[in-house]
Amino acid sequence: MRAAVVVGAGIGGLAAAGALARSGWKVTLLERDDRLRPGRAALVLWPNGVRALRALGLAAGLEGISTPVPPAGIRKPDGSWLVPPGVADIDSPPVVVHREDLHDAFIANLGEQVDVRGGVAVQSARVHRDRPAVGDGRVTFEGDLVVAADGPDSAIRRRLAAASTFASAGFAAWRAVIPWYRAPELPSGLPAHGELLGAGQRFGYASLGERGSAGGSTRGGIYWVATVPGALRPEPPAGQLALLRRWFAGWHAPVAQLLAATEADDLVQEPVGELAPLPDTFGPVAGSGGYALIGDAAHAMPHHLAQGASLALEDVATLQTVLAGGAVPAALAEYNRLRRPRILRVLQHSKKAASVLQQRSRFARVNPRTLERAAAAATEWAGPTG
Numbered sequence: 332m333r334a335a336v337v338v339g340a341g342i343g344g345l346a347a348a349g350a351l352a353r354s355g356w357k358v359t360l361l362e363r364d365d366r367l368r369p370g371r372a373a374l375v376l377w378p379n380g381v382r383a384l385r386a387l388g389l390a391a392g393l394e395g396i397s398t399p400v401p402p403a404g405i406r407k408p409d410g411s412w413l414v415p416p417g418v419a420d421i422d423s424p425p426v427v428v429h430r431e432d433l434h435d436a437f438i439a440n441l442g443e444q445v446d447v448r449g450g451v452a453v454q455s456a457r458v459h460r461d462r463p464a465v466g467d468g469r470v471t472f473e474g475d476l477v478v479a480a481d482g483p484d485s486a487i488r489r490r491l492a493a494a495s496t497f498a499s500a501g502f503a504a505w506r507a508v509i510p511w512y513r514a515p516e517l518p519s520g521l522p523a524h525g526e527l528l529g530a531g532q533r534f535g536y537a538s539l540g541e542r543g544s545a546g547g548s549t550r551g552g553i554y555w556v557a558t559v560p561g562a563l564r565p566e567p568p569a570g571q572l573a574l575l576r577r578w579f580a581g582w583h584a585p586v587a588q589l590l591a592a593t594e595a596d597d598l599v600q601e602p603v604g605e606l607a608p609l610p611d612t613f614g615p616v617a618g619s620g621g622y623a624l625i626g627d628a629a630h631a632m633p634h635h636l637a638q639g640a641s642l643a644l645e646d647v648a649t650l651q652t653v654l655a656g657g658a659v660p661a662a663l664a665e666y667n668r669l670r671r672p673r674i675l676r677v678l679q680h681s682k683k684a685a686s687v688l689q690q691r692s693r694f695a696r697v698n699p700r701t702l703e704r705a706a707a708a709a710t711e712w713a714g715p716t717g
């Protein structure tokens with residue numbers, strides 16, 4: 332039986348561990364936190380991400396935990412339209428899903444075959460022996476394949492592709508879900524989701540529905556994400572929330588209502604950054620096996636296109652398919668061949684979207700075609716074999 336070590340239990344790592352176990356691999360999943368915790372808040376999954384979930388056999392039940400978010404236009408802070416609804420249209424809309432619901436679905440699909448080890452912070456990766464191996468300074472974990480799913484600051488990538496570093500894009504971001512029992516009623520006439528943009532600041536929100544209204548989901552509430560120029564804030568969450576309320580004061584509804592209903596514990600602050608340069612390969616070979624870099628460990632990018640999780644799922648679906656073909660080194664070469672051009676294309680469009688969405692001028696103009704083309708390029712993924 333082939334053995335895999337998956338490092339990191341975020342979206343990419345959980346999906347990879349389940350997919351490999353279902354394909355007959357003996358899987359050890361290592362996570363630095365003591366237990367497997369869902370990422371906080373919510374995220375948007377685009378049709379390419381849903382296609383990848385389907386390829387992985389994980390899409391059943393998605394409808395029950397997700398809410399469609401068709402394009403609803405972009406407003407200026409004063410409420411007037413930068414991009415009116417219906418202008419930057421897309422063929423199939425994304426969905427928004429509570430991360431706890433997604434996490435539960437992935438955990439349910441891990442099965443019995445995955446050996447989960449919490450509290451293991453991987454520090455080293457071995458390349459010059461007959462098989463790849465990683466260690467946390469106490470224990471070494473060896474396999475035919477190591478999947479590096481340890482996020483933007485990946486310790487494995489630092490060892491295998493030292494030149495690639497995660498650098499700030501000059502923005503910080505906050506996400507929160509206001510739970511259903513505290514969520515304010517949105518003013519009448521406002522859609523259940525929307526986006527506002529002004530002088531480099533961006534605020535998006537989406538309703539996750541009433542408690543349980545999305546079928547299987549019990550979470551509900553309202554998700555919002557705010558992006559602001561500058562570095563991560565050192566203040567405790569209550570201080571960060573006070574700053575957000577000040578920065579977004581006077582913005583059109585429902586921004587103030589949502590920030591007023593948010594509590595400090597709801598808030599997650601995250602850096603906005605990009606991995607550059609990309610690693611030379613996403614599939615470095617080590618002896619008779621090798622490493623697969625997936626998700627943010629391989630290609631972290633700013634969240635303009637909300638594609639990080641969808642791309643991680645594409646990585647996993649591709650990896651599962653190429654590994655079915657035979658020897659690990661050949662499969663990793665094929666993995667890199669399929670993923671690299673795809674990621675470069677999405678990155679190129681992410682940069683174009685940044686030129687629209689990160690304008691710091693009060694008089695910013697938005698070319699809706701740039702956003703339309705970026706969304707089309709990002710969602711065009713046809714499946715694991717390209």
Ligand SMILES: Cc1cc2nc3c(=O)[nH]c(=O)nc-3n(C[C@H](O)[C@H](O)[C@H](O)COP(=O)(O)OP(=O)(O)OC[C@H]3O[C@@H](n4cnc5c(N)ncnc54)[C@H](O)[C@@H]3O)c2cc1C
Nearest residue numbers: 339341342343363375453481482504626627637638639640
């Ligand atoms: C503000 C914001 C909004 C976003 N919105 C969206 C969105 O709407 N849609 C979307 O698709 N994407 C979105 N993203 C991007 C998305 O969140 C990420 O791309 C995605 O979570 C990456 O998943 P991952 O599994 O690769 O990495 P991560 O989620 O970072 O998971 C890495 C895991 O590895 C563990 N780990 C780290 N180091 C080690 C170690 N040394 N040893 C062991 N374990 C380790 C971590 O604890 C973690 O569990 C957004 C990002 C930001 C910042």
